[in-house]
Amino acid sequence: MENITSNQNGRVKAWQKLQTKKGRQANQTYLLDGWHLVQEAIHHDGHLHAIMGTSAQLAEHQEELPLGVPVFEITTDIAKKLSDLVTPQGIFAEVSLPTAKREPQYVHQGAWLFLDGIQDPGNVGTMVRTADAAGFAGVVFGEGSVDPYSPKAVRAMQGSQFHLTITDGDLLKWTNTFRDNEINVYGTQLDPTAADLFSVQPQATFALVMGNEGQGMRPELAAATSQNLFIPLSGEAESLNVAVAAGIAMFALKQR
């Protein structure tokens, strides 16, 4: 075990670079912050490159640390540099970004969530977590959607990235390929002339598209779906938070 005490240490600087998308892309890794996430990576073979912890955290979890992964003891001060939280727990892991890119022509079953231009990292992370809880097979990030491996998105995912497939892709291509294979693709719109979400029979194999927080789905994607759905609103609110809307739609459409 290596002991790192200086903020200026080269490894610390390299880990800090993982807080930006550019740094994550260059290194093909990202950071997990906190024991719950580190533990998920250990249990799901998350390709760990390093585990970094304060002496207290390493002592507490010593028996659960995997063999063969380099462990670094860091100071509380360094822990704060690696985290965007005010009081981080003090244990981190550096793990590989997933490399396998899925292609829609090889998908024949399961429920899939398509994200078209979702901007908020918290929303994205919450939607991945909810997709996992609803038993979805995967989440496809279309162009213009925010990077799923930012610290805030990773925190909101709560480890669900290890339970389902996450890939990026061209959502028009995914939609057209699914429809060619007779898999329904449901868009979501605020338009009450779309079909009522709750009128659709729950299914095992389909895709659900959620659009950008302000603009909704791109028109060309909305035109390509099998059907567009709306959530009937009874009060005076004009819309729902996109992560809440996604949760309602996923649990309404997915066969239990």
Place this chain on the structure above:
Amino acid sequence: MENITSNQNGRVKAWQKLQTKKGRQANQTYLLDGWHLVQEAIHHDGHLHAIMGTSAQLAEHQEELPLGVPVFEITTDIAKKLSDLVTPQGIFAEVSLPTAKREPQYVHQGAWLFLDGIQDPGNVGTMVRTADAAGFAGVVFGEGSVDPYSPKAVRAMQGSQFHLTITDGDLLKWTNTFRDNEINVYGTQLDPTAADLFSVQPQATFALVMGNEGQGMRPELAAATSQNLFIPLSGEAESLNVAVAAGIAMFALKQR
């Protein structure tokens, strides 16, 4: 119209104090940040004490500003002092905290959301917005729930506080009173031995209790409900974000 150019102006200092709960309680007012919220307050008779805007914002919305409410022109610099956003829109209103406290014995219909110790202002705001969208009559904040009028909560509510009743209260008293009046109170738990949410018939008049993000409902409250429900999770996620869970439960239980 008064023109304020100094950060040190007494009014500016007084408005800044509304960013804390203590300041809001002392003054019995809170701040709305951005035209959408100011407009909601105007349309719903939100008891406006003042409207503050940059010259550009005041010019843009001049025709919609209500008569009889003092208007203050502020600088972009002051706008930043009043907002917790990096780039605020530049228009604000100071409005009264609701004074009417509702008592459960006078409630005979509608769907009610009880919040037991919810801690995150974003979650609280999102739940109020969703309750509005689902056609709920009101939201009761139990002891230990975060203040609903913090800047972050108010932003997440998106004006829904003007569409339904918000009150604080003793949730055990609310629960017992509802049950005495033969109104169902449904708790929510992660426990799969609770009843399946989706097995309950949608209703017009009932209460739904959401518990703390980490601990769930207080045990004494869980013991007092008519029935406790869980959302069946199919994947490997251990739980849902509380605002997502509340959205799924509200739309599943509320009769449309």
